[in-house]
Amino acid sequence: MKPHVTCLMLSSLDGRLGSGRSGEGAKDEIAARGKAFEDAHDELGGDGWIIGRVTGAEMSKALAHPPANFEAPPRPFHFARRDAAAYGIIVDPRGKLHFEKADIGGDHVVVLLAGGVEDAHLAELKADGASYVVAEGPEIDLRATLELLARELGVKRLLLEGGGGVNGEFLKAGVVDDVVLLIWPSIVGLSGERTVFESGAHSLADTVGLKLRSCEAKGEVVRLHYDVTPKTTG
Helix, strand or coil: CCCEEEEEEEECCCCECCCCCCCCCHHHHHHHHHHHHHHHHHHHCCCEEEEEHHHHHHHCCCCCCCCCCCCCCCCCEECCCCCCCCEEEEECCCCCCCCCCCEECCEEEEEEECCCCCHHHHHHHHHCCCEEEECCCCCCCHHHHHHHHHHHHCCCEEEECCCHHHHHHHHHCCCCCEEEEEECCCCCCCCCCCECCCCCCCCCCCCEEEEEEEEEEECCEEEEEEEEEECCCC
16 A cells, blocks of 8 residues: 655745745745745654655755765665655656765655666665665656555655656656645746646646645645545546
């Protein structure tokens, strides 16, 4: 059985992830947005969080540093820790990200990779003390991977925290159980700004149904909570 997956995001009224602010007051607003998000994250709890490559690149700026000599690293997975208080799970199919240590904010790093990743990158992650899961083929089977994490690490609840591309992939895979969306009191209006859910040419409207569970105001922030259900037609 897979873990329960809650997608937690904060956006402007028009669904943008960035603040759109510059100049005086921008720093304070970004800090306030961050606090509102972290408060919701802590309240929802869980055994870990999931982000994609783009968000992961904002958290780790390390360069490639594979060991000079190594034995063939284990596949399809390597878990350096199975007792972490929380896991930071990063979807990085092509192995583009590198890490300076085995945790982010104290949460143990687990990287989800596609099957074509090179042994040198796996050896680098292993040497850094990080964990990883490698898919059998060129695409990551999200449901099978989540079931593996539940089975091997005892993960029962995860917070999917974007960005929009990975959120869209999880919704298309039918593995998101509910969505908690925090609406920040702003309108960005910038074309090309990242949005909460992105799925390329594949519309999610025909596959994802939503049922409102609750709606509440937390100060100036509105919190919407939806259950996700398969979309039915006819």
